[in-house]
Amino acid sequence: MKEINQIVIIGSGNVATHLSLALKEVEKEILQVYSRTAANAKILAGNVEANFTTEPEEVAGNADLYIIAVSDDALIQVAERINFNNNLVVHTSGSATIDVLKNFSSNYGVFYPLQTFSKSRKVDFSEIPVCIEANNIENIERLKSLALSLTDKIYFIDSEKRRTLHLAAVFASNFSNFMYSIAQKIVQDNELDFDMLKPLIQETAEKVQQVLPEDAQTGPAKRGDEMIMKLHVEMLKDYPEYQELYRILSEGIGKMDFD
């Protein structure tokens, strides 16, 4: 099995950035960063001691691995302009299937880190699950070996399951962050400090590390406390969208029964 040492990063967004930094930290060589935006490419390349290009045609042909971390919309467009010389190519998408890459190299796969990345925030990669898929066993082994240098939370799941996981992750992360945002909006509009809610948010997330969410549910909707729910709906009269959302979510919690 040929170890992966030299890597080209395609993309310069949140996933590309955090993955490059983590790989650099475990002594992998980032050969090159490609991004259509020169400024972003330059910053990331600088941070991982790589060169950069904004031209797909100028991407180096001799890497052990190409990691395409761009939006699903751009994935095929950028892949078809790069010559991978049949080296191993992976994407990092939760929702794109493995097959989107099969026309571009005879060695391809998926390397999906299940986490929410923001450039401003350092993450501990050893806590991040990585989902791996590849076109053959050797490539799975190579990707596994690479992933093991970052984390021991490695999962081998197919494209359909990864898609499902990604959908669940949207609820677990993006939508729960939206709930925090609505809370932020409400406290800010009333001259209260969002800091007051931080321990609550932290504990809510920590609780489900031990207890399943369905068993961790608390609050007026769970207790069926109609008086408070009515009051809350009334208080939301100036936020018609959140008022409607409050009703729908409370009703959903009331009906929740997963057994």
Add this chain to the structure above:
Amino acid sequence: MKEINQIVIIGSGNVATHLSLALKEVEKEILQVYSRTAANAKILAGNVEANFTTEPEEVAGNADLYIIAVSDDALIQVAERINFNNNLVVHTSGSATIDVLKNFSSNYGVFYPLQTFSKSRKVDFSEIPVCIEANNIENIERLKSLALSLTDKIYFIDSEKRRTLHLAAVFASNFSNFMYSIAQKIVQDNELDFDMLKPLIQETAEKVQQVLPEDAQTGPAKRGDEMIMKLHVEMLKDYPEYQELYRILSEGIGKMDFD
């Protein structure tokens, strides 16, 4: 100022339990626990070395403080059957006003710990914000002194602001937990392990300890990735309620602009 030492707890639910345990730990004496459910009263009383009663009329009259931690629906019903001898009485409700207690004692207030409590889980009270309100300055000082024995996160806010905070907390905690639950349902139905989502949930909550939620938002709706959103809606065809919710939440994220 007369220090609060002897306390009667009215209620035996999550808040009553955690607050009693925390107060016992800082050397306060729990005189008595009242609950209409004998079994619950007995368990809690046993844990804090108190006696217990299921009769409001048998509640001891000589406590420094009565903490009523029952549902808002039951609050007045239980208070009007107890003789507080004009000693200090507080409730722990986020939404009930301070005034609901004014007919029952000439010393009254609110002691609202802003946290999600589950009996199965120990919480660190020093991380919990406590919101205090009382009918006069001396009672505020007495409650402040008590609160300081538990936490240094003390806030003095009136009933209206506390209500607003509670509403925000429902979004930040109860509704985000419901998002986790939907994610749990989706992974379970597809034979994936909820464990895979735990680091993501943790990081999502940790991120907003540093960055405001509106700036921490990630995901397909934030990026305007129509292709993935369409796919996700299609994947949710067997969950009509969550499908509708996905649409509403994605639209809400798309429109989010708090500045």
